[in-house]
Amino acid sequence: MQDTLWVFGYGSLIWDPGFPVAERRIATLKGWHRSFCMRSIHHRGTVEKPGLVLALDRAEGASCTGVAFRVAPGEEAATLYALRERELVSSAYLEMTLPVTTKTGPLDALAYVIDPDHVQYCHLDREEQAQVIARATGGRGRNRDYLWSTAAHLAELGIRDPELDWLADRVRALT
Template sequence: MHGSLWVFGYGSLIWDPGFPVAEQRIGRVAGWHRSFCMRSIHHRGTAVNPGLVLALDRADGASCQGIAFRVVPGAEAEALAGLRERELVSSAYLETVLRVETEAGPVEALTYVIDPDHVQYCGRLDLDEQARIIARAHGGRGPNRDYLWATAAHLAELGISDPDLEWLARRVRSLC
């Protein structure tokens, strides 16, 4: 990757990037959708009681809206090291570069997508099962429900609609 380092956030990176941000743009990636398709055994659950975290899951005709962040120049190496420590903790994510379409033009952004062959992949869970898991799980970074609620709230603040996430947020509130 030459020039600026861009990172695409679609889950917790939206509200907690963990690196200094020089610029941010709402953007969309094609061919992927935001999904609670990864069992969390570290941050939002445990090996005994896994939670669920968001990942980008490949799907024909799908798209995902999120935030493209440009890392402050000079902070790229530190940002990349921090992202890898956070996102690659169990190797369920694959580090890739995706084209993100923004109103100011496209950018190539570092993105973490799910490895569908990884043992933590669970892309076939229905929404109600996801809600039950999220309502009870707790990991090193806190309750799974807080992760869901923070992501849903920040997407709403940005004007990004995600009907499945909105339904899950309401359903988990009713379960807690």
């Protein structure tokens, strides 16, 4: 693969990309929002006790600010393989190339968005989300650690997400 590969991170990819990164840029994706709308049966929960993970959920007028990562040259094929192993483990995510904006201009980035027709797609109110996140654990650890790490890294980057902040505080109160 010779073209530059950019990957849009909005959740755990921000703090654990899992591939060699040549460059990072704060980026915004229009028409999608960061949401705990995917039941996690592998990484942050189990089939018997699902957790919740973030996904990009399409919504008119929405936007999501995250990080665009430029994959290190020569690492594109290995990165795609690793990302597909990680993100497409249950086919709840769809792999799409989407336009994002950065301070230095627009670019197209690979992103993993929720399939709204998949059985793992859900819409829970914030309190239900907090209850699930507070108790779930999966193959990559506790669901609450995933939430807290994502919220902390967004804050470090100066990216405001009041819903995530509310959830982080509520899960702390529950645990």
